[in-house]
Amino acid sequence: GATDLTLRINGQVRTVRAEPRVTLLDALRERLDLTGTKKGCDHGQCGACTVHIDGQRVNSCLTLAVMAQGKEITTIEGLAKGDELHPMQEAFLKHDGFQCGYCTPGQIMSGVACVKEGHAKTDDQAREWMSGNLCRCGAYANILAAVREVAG
Numbered sequence: 775g776a777t778d779l780t781l782r783i784n785g786q787v788r789t790v791r792a793e794p795r796v797t798l799l800d801a802l803r804e805r806l807d808l809t810g811t812k813k814g815c816d817h818g819q820c821g822a823c824t825v826h827i828d829g830q831r832v833n834s835c836l837t838l839a840v841m842a843q844g845k846e847i848t849t850i851e852g853l854a855k856g857d858e859l860h861p862m863q864e865a866f867l868k869h870d871g872f873q874c875g876y877c878t879p880g881q882i883m884s885g886v887a888c889v890k891e892g893h894a895k896t897d898d899q900a901r902e903w904m905s906g907n908l909c910r911c912g913a914y915a916n917i918l919a920a921v922r923e924v925a926g
């Protein structure tokens with residue numbers, strides 16, 4: 775049956791009633807109105823659902839909400855500080871790192887983790903790290919440029 779889960783998301787404590795089988799992705803989108811995180815494949819293949827748990831990127835479609843209790847969850851909604859975009863968001867704007875935009879939240883969350891964990895020192899390295907985030911529009915060159923710029 776459903777139980778009350780306590781989740782810490784973007785610095786706020788939220789309570790959500792959910793069955794143990796509910797994924798973090800569905801909890802975010804359908805029960806917490808955090809729809810910035812996208813559902814593409816729902817099977818760990820596309821990266822559209824990427825969020826951070828304790829600073830590590832994860833596919834939220836492969837993570838049960840119940841397992842995310844007691845951890846710090848960050849979604850795309852939590853990246854900007856007020857009106858100030860995160861440098862990765864600025865870089866995606868500057869380099870046109872999106873076309874339709876559906877994959878963009880996941881790309882940005884992956885990009886942030888890529889730079890923070892030191893996987894963006896070369897184009898090849900960044901491309902490899904970002905390879906789990908698919909873009910149907912094929913904006914890969916611009917996405918790579920954005921990630922590499924933030925890597926410095």
Ligand code: FES
Nearest residue numbers: 815816820821835
């Ligand atoms: Fe999670 Fe595609 S929706 S990887």
